Amino acid sequence: MSITYVASSRLPTPFGVFTMHGFEDSATGKEHIALSMGDVGNGEPVLARAHSECLTGDALFSMRCDCGYQLEAALRAVAEAGHGVVLYLRQEGRGIGLLNKIRAYHLQDQGADTVEANEQLGFGADMRDYSMCQPMLEHLGIKAIRLMTNNPRKVKALSAAGVQVVERVPLEVGRNPHNDGYLNTKASKLGHYLPQPPQAPAITHQDDDPAS
Numbered sequence: 349m350s351i352t353y354v355a356s357s358r359l360p361t362p363f364g365v366f367t368m369h370g371f372e373d374s375a376t377g378k379e380h381i382a383l384s385m386g387d388v389g390n391g392e393p394v395l396a397r398a399h400s401e402c403l404t405g406d407a408l409f410s411m412r413c414d415c416g417y418q419l420e421a422a423l424r425a426v427a428e429a430g431h432g433v434v435l436y437l438r439q440e441g442r443g444i445g446l447l448n449k450i451r452a453y454h455l456q457d458q459g460a461d462t463v464e465a466n467e468q469l470g471f472g473a474d475m476r477d478y479s480m481c482q483p484m485l486e487h488l489g490i491k492a493i494r495l496m497t498n499n500p501r502k503v504k505a506l507s508a509a510g511v512q513v514v515e516r517v518p519l520e521v522g523r524n525p526h527n528d529g530y531l532n533t534k535a536s537k538l539g540h541y542l543p544q545p546p547q548a549p550a551i552t553h554q555d556d557d558p559a560s
C-alpha cells in the first residue's frame with residue numbers, strides 16, 4: 349500500500365473546527381489530506397466529499413469552474429451535519445497538473461471546451477485516480493459514505509477502488525456567467541448530473557403553422 353498516514357491536527361475554519369489528517373502517497377509523492385468532523389468511525393455511512401485540487405478555484409477565487417463553491421458547500425454541509433469528511437486530493441486539473449491546466453485554459457480562451465482543450469494537449473478528458481481514498485477512509489474508520497458529487501464517474505471510480513458509496517448527494521452550487529459553458533460541457537460530455545440549459549424554443553414559420 350503506497351498511502352501512509354503522517355499526522356493530525358486541529359483546523360479551525362469559518363464553518364467549524366475540523367481535524368486535519370495528512371497522508372503521503374509514496375507512489376506519486378503527493379500529499380493528500382482529510383478534514384473530518386465528529387464521530388466518523390461508528391459504522392454509520394458518513395457524509396463525504398472527495399474533492400480534487402483546483403488551486404485557481406479553491407484558493408484564488410476563480411469563477412471559471414465550480415470547485416471553490418463546492419469545497420465551501422461541502423465543508424459547510426459537514427459542519428451542519430456535525431460529522432463527516434472532506435478528502436482533499438492533490439490531483440490538480442483533473443490529473444494533468446496546474447501548468448497544463450493553464451495551457452488548457454488558454455485553449456478554452458480561444459474557443460475550445462474543457463474536454464477538447466485536454467485532448468488538444470494530448471491528455472484524456474479526466475486523468476484522475478481515486479485509489480488513495482479507500483486507505484484514507486479506512487484509516488479514519490469509515491466503512492461507507494454518502495458522497496457529495498454531481499459526477500457519476502467519481503461514484504463508479506470510488507466504488508471500483510473499494511469504497512462503499514451508499515448514496516450520491518447532489519452538490520449543485522456556484523453557477524455563474526463565467527462557468528456556465530464549463531458546467532454545460534460537464535453535463536453533456538462528462539455525464540454530470542447537472543440541470544441542462546433550457547432548450548431554445550423551435551422557431552415556427554408562419555408557412556409551417558397548420559392553423560394558418
Ligand SMILES: Nc1nc2c(ncn2[C@@H]2O[C@H](COP(=O)(O)OP(=O)(O)OP(=O)(O)O)[C@@H](O)[C@H]2O)c(=O)[nH]1
Nearest residue numbers: 399400401402413439440441442452462497498499
Ligand atoms: N483539465 C482541466 N481541469 C479542470 C478544469 N476546470 C477545473 N478543473 C479541475 O477539475 C477538477 C474538479 O474536480 P471536482 O471538484 O472533484 O469535480 P468533478 O469531478 O467535476 O465532480 P463533482 O464532484 O461533481 O464536483 C479539479 O482537479 C480542477 O482542478 C479545466 O477546464 N480543465
Ligand SMILES: [Zn+2]
Nearest residue numbers: 402405413415
Ligand atoms: Zn476548479
